[in-house]
Amino acid sequence: MSRIAGVFAGLKTQGRAALIPFVEAYDPNRETSLALLRGMAENGADIIEIGMPFTDPMADGPTIQAAGRRGLLAGASLHGVLGLVEEFRRTNNHTPLVLMGYLNPILSYGVEKFCADAARLGVDGLIVVDLPTEEADLLLPDAGKNGLDVIRLVAPTTSDARLPLVLEGSSGFVYYVSITGITGTRTASAADLARDIPRIRAATSLPIAVGFGVRTPEQAAVVAQHADAAIVASALIETLQRENVDAVLRDVKALSAGVRGARQKAA
Amino acid sequence: MTTVLPNTLRNGPDGRGRFGEFGGRFVAETLMPLILELEAAYEAAKADPSFQAELDYYLKHYVGRPSALWHAERLSRELGGAKIYFKRDELNHTGAHKINNCLGQILLAKRMGKTRIIAETGAGQHGVATATVCALFGLPCTVYMGAVDVERQKPNVFRMKLLGAEVVPVSSGAGTLKDAMNDAMRDWVANVQDTFYIIGTAAGPHPYPAMVRDFQCVIGEEAKAQMLEAEGRLPDVAVAAIGGGSNAIGLFHPFLDDTSVRLIGVEAAGHGLDSNEHAASLSRGRPGVLHGNRTYLLQDDDGQILEAHSISAGLDYPGIGPEHSWLHDIGRVEYVAATDKEALAAFQLCTRTEGIIPALEPSHALAHVTKIAPKMSKDEIILMNLCGRGDKDIFSVAKHLGVEL
Ligand SMILES: Cc1ncc(COP(=O)(O)O)c(C=O)c1O
Numbered sequence: 001m002s003r004i005a006g007v008f009a010g011l012k013t014q015g016r017a018a019l020i021p022f023v024e025a026y027d028p029n030r031e032t033s034l035a036l037l038r039g040m041a042e043n044g045a046d047i048i049e050i051g052m053p054f055t056d057p058m059a060d061g062p063t064i065q066a067a068g069r070r071g072l073l074a075g076a077s078l079h080g081v082l083g084l085v086e087e088f089r090r091t092n093n094h095t096p097l098v099l100m101g102y103l104n105p106i107l108s109y110g111v112e113k114f115c116a117d118a119a120r121l122g123v124d125g126l127i128v129v130d131l132p133t134e135e136a137d138l139l140l141p142d143a144g145k146n147g148l149d150v151i152r153l154v155a156p157t158t159s160d161a162r163l164p165l166v167l168e169g170s171s172g173f174v175y176y177v178s179i180t181g182i183t184g185t186r187t188a189s190a191a192d193l194a195r196d197i198p199r200i201r202a203a204t205s206l207p208i209a210v211g212f213g214v215r216t217p218e219q220a221a222v223v224a225q226h227a228d229a230a231i232v233a234s235a236l237i238e239t240l241q242r243e244n245v246d247a248v249l250r251d252v253k254a255l256s257a258g259v260r261g262a263r264q265k266a267a
Numbered sequence: 268m269t270t271v272l273p274n275t276l277r278n279g280p281d282g283r284g285r286f287g288e289f290g291g292r293f294v295a296e297t298l299m300p301l302i303l304e305l306e307a308a309y310e311a312a313k314a315d316p317s318f319q320a321e322l323d324y325y326l327k328h329y330v331g332r333p334s335a336l337w338h339a340e341r342l343s344r345e346l347g348g349a350k351i352y353f354k355r356d357e358l359n360h361t362g363a364h365k366i367n368n369c370l371g372q373i374l375l376a377k378r379m380g381k382t383r384i385i386a387e388t389g390a391g392q393h394g395v396a397t398a399t400v401c402a403l404f405g406l407p408c409t410v411y412m413g414a415v416d417v418e419r420q421k422p423n424v425f426r427m428k429l430l431g432a433e434v435v436p437v438s439s440g441a442g443t444l445k446d447a448m449n450d451a452m453r454d455w456v457a458n459v460q461d462t463f464y465i466i467g468t469a470a471g472p473h474p475y476p477a478m479v480r481d482f483q484c485v486i487g488e489e490a491k492a493q494m495l496e497a498e499g500r501l502p503d504v505a506v507a508a509i510g511g512g513s514n515a516i517g518l519f520h521p522f523l524d525d526t527s528v529r530l531i532g533v534e535a536a537g538h539g540l541d542s543n544e545h546a547a548s549l550s551r552g553r554p555g556v557l558h559g560n561r562t563y564l565l566q567d568d569d570g571q572i573l574e575a576h577s578i579s580a581g582l583d584y585p586g587i588g589p590e591h592s593w594l595h596d597i598g599r600v601e602y603v604a605a606t607d608k609e610a611l612a613a614f615q616l617c618t619r620t621e622g623i624i625p626a627l628e629p630s631h632a633l634a635h636v637t638k639i640a641p642k643m644s645k646d647e648i649i650l651m652n653l654c655g656r657g658d659k660d661i662f663s664v665a666k667h668l669g670v671e672l
Contacts, residue, residue: 055572056445056557058452059295065439077569103293104555108570130556132299134283134292155297157459166296180297181457 003096003124004149004172007046008207008228017224018046019259020209021252022100022233024067025050025084026076032245037088039249041095044256049127049231052081052101059129061184063234078109082121089122098151098172100127106139115142125149125172133166140169149173154200156180163203173207173229176200178214184234187213193226217258224262230255276523276599279590284473285561287596289589292472293556297456302559306474308379313481318374325370326485329403330360332367334486336493337653341620349643351636352502353623353653354490354518363626363655364486364514365396369465371482373400376463383462384408387451389416389444389510390581390628391423392655393467398432408432411450414442416580423659441574444510444584448558468511469588472559476588483517490650491521502650504529504639508632509602510546510581512588514654519600529601532591533635535577536604546575548587549595549602562589578607578667579627581655605634611667613637614657626655627664 001009011018023036033050040048053071057064085097099118106114106128118126126148131139133152143150149172157180158166167174176196178188188196193210200208210223211231223230232255239248279286284306292302312318326332337353356364376384384406388394394410401408410427414436417424427434440446448471455464469479487505494502505522507515509532522528537545545551548563555564557572565573565585575585594600605613613633617625625633632651640649657664665672 054570055440056449058449058558059297059456061453069439072571079569102556104557104564104566104572105570107555108566108568129295130293130559132292132294132296134299153296155295155300157297157300159300162300177295177297180459182453185457 002147002149004047007096008173011046017227017259017262018229019044019220019256020047020049020229020231021045021236022049022051022231024064024071024237025053025081026071026074027067027237028070029074030084033084034087035245036248038091039245040252041092043249043253045095045252047096047098049098049100050081052078052099052105054102054105057102059182061182061234063184063237067237078105082117085123086121096124097122098125098127099123103128103130111139112142115146115148119146119148123148125151127151127175133168136169151175153177156196160199163200167204170206173209174200174204176208176210176227177212178210179212183212185213187215187219190222193223197226217254220255221258221262224259230259277520280473280477286590286593289562289592290473290476291561292559293561294472294559295456297459301459302472309375309474309478312375312378322371322374326367330366331358332485333489334358336490336497339621342617345620346637346640348640348645349647349649350645351640351649351651353651354486356486356652356654357625357656361396361399362658363392364483364517365393365467366399367485368479368482368513369396369400372465373404377404379463381461381463382406383458384465385451385454385462386465386467387411387444387447388467389583390579391420391659392581395423395426397465398427398430401432402430409454410434411437411447413444413447414438416443419663420580420659445572468513469516469590470511470558470560470586476560476590479513480516480520480590483513484520486514486517486652487519487521490518494650498648501525501528502648504531505650506531506533506632506636507652508582508628509534509587509591510584510628512591514652516588516590518652523599530599531635532600532602533631534602534604535579535582535631536606537576539606540604544576546577546582546584547604548585549591550604554592557586560589562586562592578610579631581628582631603635605631609634611664614664624657625653626657627660628655629653
């Protein structure tokens with residue numbers, strides 16, 4: 001069983017959802033990212049998502065755009081991100097790590113080599129925002145060969161008829177982009193989730209994570225009632241900007257409490 | 268004699284929107300259903316004679332097509348070689364080829380029941396053309412424009428505002444065309460229900476590269492017929508400037524199967540191809556994925572996109588339409604480059620010898636013409652796409668020439 005599948009299997013027996021916080025690599029430097037990864041794992045993160053900075057993050061709002069720019073200024077590269085994973089794995093072998101980013105740096109690295117290196121250094125899954133199912137044959141064979149989960153985005157615009165196509169070849173979990181928009185802007189309501197999550201459940205047995213616009217412990221708790229994981233990114237990046245690593249870990253702890261306190265509706 | 272290849276070069280892209288290995292649909296899932304809907308709507312429109320008839324009506328009576336084919340006699344004499352013809356798309360309403368595409372796309376948007384239009388712009392020509400058709404059809408219009416371009420293309424910014432468009436300055440990245448396109452895509456993702464995104468060049472996710480090309484092919488089709496009428500034969504060389512590649516593909520495509528016609532695309536070499544300040548994605552880039560398509564890009568070793576540079580805001584883009592990448596790789600079209608300086612010289616030469624103030628974009632094409640024409644014989648013919656007029660550029664040209672206005 002993959003690390004990601006293992007985490008969700010364990011949580012199922014506990015009857016709770018997962019918290020997946022996000023770290024933009026090298027924002028504002030490598031040491032901070034490493035401290036965040038280690039601290040998050042100790043403060044309630046079930047899985048951690050690492051953003052791979054890219055010059056043109058088309059699906060991201062101003063907060064993640066700025067974080068990516070700071071990361072690039074601090075010297076982030078795909079090699080650097082993998083190095084960060086390698087170092088994290090020296091002291092943590094259980095928290096799944098998912099890399100999220102855009103296709104071009106991966107193409108530039110070489111898809112085959114990237115998948116092999118990522119898996120070897122301790123990455124568990126990949127989310128490539130600008131790689132829709134129509135183009136996924138570019139990545140799926142190498143990811144599969146190396147045991148990397150390819151996590152697919154499902155959007156409110158994804159029709160029921162399209163869902164099976166989108167989920168083809170996906171594993172780990174499904175990432176539900178709960179709003180039509182970019183990261184860090186709007187927030188989906190409980191009513192939205194009650195409407196949307198069941199139609200995805202009907203199409204897959206994979207766990208469903210909800211991201212884009214989840215900011216507070218209360219919102220994370222709402223997500224946890226309907227879905228299997230809450231992903232929080234922009235709010236944590238803003239806390240880091242405004243305050244410091246400790247403040248982010250305080251927020252992660254609170255988000256985790258929100259998720260843990262929520263009773264899951266029949267999954 | 269022209270030989271038509273048995274295997275035409277004109278039937279791309281394939282079902283996945285690819286020209287060879289280039290093109291495709293690299294967008295987030297939120298946009299994918301919209302792209303598919305757009306493709307279906309475009310295919311239906313293409314098959315509907317009333318759509319083409321409506322487009323033809325506006326092209327004739329609103330844009331003023333066909334645009335003239337002009338024998339640039341004094342320029343030809345001055346260069347002392349080939350006979351040079353200009354395809355004068357600068358005479359179109361709004362002063363560039365961009366309106367050909369905008370009309371096609373807004374008619375499609377109306378067919379699809381979309382009620383809001385967005386666009387990106389570099390030089391502001393596509394923004395002005397989009398704002399113009401939005402005024403014509405009474406649709407609200409938002410134009411994303413790099414903050415740097417807002418500064419260097421002020422007349423066009425004011426024009427767009429007069430036409431009722433909202434102009435949003437984009438300050439992310441270097442604040443040029445690439446960044447404007449990112450923000451236009453972000454707007455589209457957030458407003459999927461009612462919004463139509465009019466992309467201004469033959470790039471982006473499928474079906475845009477093919478659709479924009481189809482709408483711009485009117486340039487090459489007219490030029491071909493006009494050339495046959497004027498000279499009884501096809502040109503020996505056809506030349507066009509390349510930003511994203513829409514005016515060039517519009518000129519080239521109808522000639523792709525005419526193997527006797529040499530096709531030359533001119534990229535912006537900025538301060539020089541070896542200066543790191545240029546916009547020559549084919550000459551100095553390598554294949555990658557940006558803005559929904561796989562194509563040649565200016566990028567660093569980590570696959571981060573590099574900023575382009577050109578004196579011409581319309582060429583200041585680190586990518587190129589995917590069909591050009593394919594035509595480059597198969598060798599059907601030659602891609603060369605002209606520097607800021609060469610374009611400025613050509614701008615002045617054209618103005619002096621022909622009484623036509625060209626835009627800085629086609630001035631790059633002309634710069635290449637000045638290099639090859641003297642080496643050609645007097646009975647050889649060059650066809651150049653004069654795809655925009657230079658009124659928008661007089662302020663930045665004055666600045667470069669050290670003239671205070
Ligand atoms: C007059 C003119 N020519 C050329 C271009 C470059 O675009 P394309 O390569 O798509 O023709 C522009 C873009 O703004 C333009 O305004």
